[in-house]
Amino acid sequence: MFPDETSRSSALYQEARRFMPGGNTRTTVFLKPYPIYAAKGEGCRVWDVDGIQRIDCINNFTAAIHGHAHPVLVREAMDQLRLGTAFGMPTQSEIELAKLLTERVASVEQLRFSNSGTEAVMNAIKAARAFTSRPVIAKCEGSYHGTYDFAEVSMDSTAANWGNGAPRSVPYSKGTPQGVLDDVVVIPFNDVDGAAEILRARGRDLAAILVDPMPNRAGLMLATPEYLSMLREVADEIGALLIFDEVISFRLGQSGAQGLWGVDADITCFGKIIGGGFPVGATGGRAEIMQVFDPTEGKPAVPQGGTFSANPMTMRCGRAAMEMLDEAAFAHLDNLGERARAGIDRAFRDTGIEGQTTGYASLLKIHFTAAPITSYRTAQPDAQAASRLARLNRELLNRGVLMASYGLMALSTPMTVDDIDDVVAAVAASLKSMTE
Ligand SMILES: Cc1ncc(COP(=O)(O)O)c(C=O)c1O
Known part of the structure; x- marks a missing residue:
């Protein structure tokens, strides 16, 4: 029975507390009185x-x-393990996963890989800022997009600080600089008129509108078609880019949430399932926008590296996982x-x-x-x-x-x-x- 102070989990947790703050490396898996x-x-x-x-x-x-230790993914991983796990060179496997994803998602012509959804969102925001030469992003109250400072804003605003009216930019992590809060406009999810009014008011400053079409931490409710259509329309009107965070919603179908709603994003963020069980992120969109990452003419507008980005373990298992889907x-x-x-x-x-x-x-x-x-x-x-x-x-x-x-x-x-x-x-x- 849980909790059981005589369990091995409890003993491990006591040991973990000596070496990690709160015995923990990942807040999401923490459980009282001890994680299993x-x-x-x-x-x-x-x-x-x-x-x-x-x-x-x-x-x-x-x-x-695909659950755990899926035989196909185990085979792919073992095969790659014997060949080496990561190189200071690209591998063919990244082309194959990129091809598969661009074939599935119509709005994604090109993409780049990273190691987490957090990075996927960060790179999308940086790309939007570089492409539009504007500093500010808009995001929905309560939506989780990973831990990039700007994406975290108003992640857990509460009745105590949201007041009666429109959402405010409130810090998630203590110590978030005021400059970050000033550069994030928070909009209400699924409130067509309320959100449109806020977006239009800040229109000239906005590089991007970031939205998760089914925000998990905010309640896992679907965005209404009217809301997504409004975001698309207002983004075009004010010259901002529409970023879909599909790190989770890519589970909804072959072309993710945008395939279901028939609304194209300018930039899409991927993560989680596309790595076949290994750490992953990807940022993709129209080729014209993705040029901000292109190094062929010298330093790109947005330089992006990552020691383990597009490593072949992730790429191979990711492709195999996606093919099985x-x-x-x-x-x-x-x-x-x-x-x-x-x-x-x-x-x-x-x-x-x-x-x-x-x-x-x-x-x-x-x-x-x-x-x-x-x-x-x-x-x-x-x-x-x-x-x-x-x-x-x-x-x-x-x-x-x-x-x-x-x-x-x-x-x-x-x-x-x-x-x-x-x-x-x-x-x-x-x-x-x-x-x-
Ligand atoms: C919608 C969404 N975006 C981004 C992220 C961040 O992904 P990661 O944990 O891989 O950094 C998450 C993680 O749960 C997420 O749910």
Whole structure:
């Protein structure tokens, strides 16, 4: 049972605390009173260091779309390992992954790789600034785009600092310079008129509008088609670039969220699933914009390197992972996602606890509220909802299911309908225990 002070995880955590602040290297995986340490994964299951097996609905925060140790990816990785992991030279593998991605996403004519979604977003912002010769970006309140200073602004604004009206630029990390806050305009998600008004007012300064079409941390609700169309229209009108952060939403289909909505971005950020389990980021867009990175005539407008950028381990496994994500794989994932969301929503109704899921395709998020969730503000859990979510997480851990502590579940291709039914049954039993 979790927590268990006599467990190996607990002992490891005590040791970790000596060498890392809070025993931790990644805030997202921190758990009180101690995080559960993974020993191995296979398919959709993970075994912890105490030998306990669980169905993995975290999947490394959406990255592991094929689960763990997929035989095809293991073979690709082993083959490349024997040939060398990274060189001070390009490899053919980067061309192949770049080709595949540009073929899938119509708005992406060229792209460049990096090692994380954070870098993908940072490079997109830098490209937009260089291309437009403007300093300011706009982003949605509550949306997470990694840890570049500008992208972090207003990530976790709260009722205490958002006031009654339009969002403000509030720091996420303590010590964020005022200059950063001044160069980020925060807009409300899914509020067509409110956001358009703010964007038009700052139009002349804006290099880019950065948007995640299904922002996970902000509530995992879909952008409305009207909202995305407005962003496209206003960006064109004011001469700013539209950046889609598809680091997570590339899970929604072969051409990502933009394929589903039929709205083209000027620049798209990728990460997570395109690395086949290895660290990755990519920034792509119209060739005309991507020229800011072109070194053929000397120092480019935006120089970009990265010791491990486009390393062949990532590139090979990324390509293999993407090739396995064909129409049938997406249909399978969509089916699992629908089943999971419907089952969990049913469990809420059956137990009478107020709650619901948001999400689409292979992603879902659990909210302990019955009120409609349309924006970051409506998705913010109150104290009771937050404590119920923490309790659900603990109940699920003890029923063999891994869920991200903030309620996210990301499904994987090795999962079967039976696995989903097990997850739903675990949620239903957990909710029931919460009524007793
Ligand atoms: C939408 C989005 N953008 C960017 C990032 C940053 O990616 P990374 O953690 O690889 O830096 C994340 C990470 O969760 C994300 O969800």
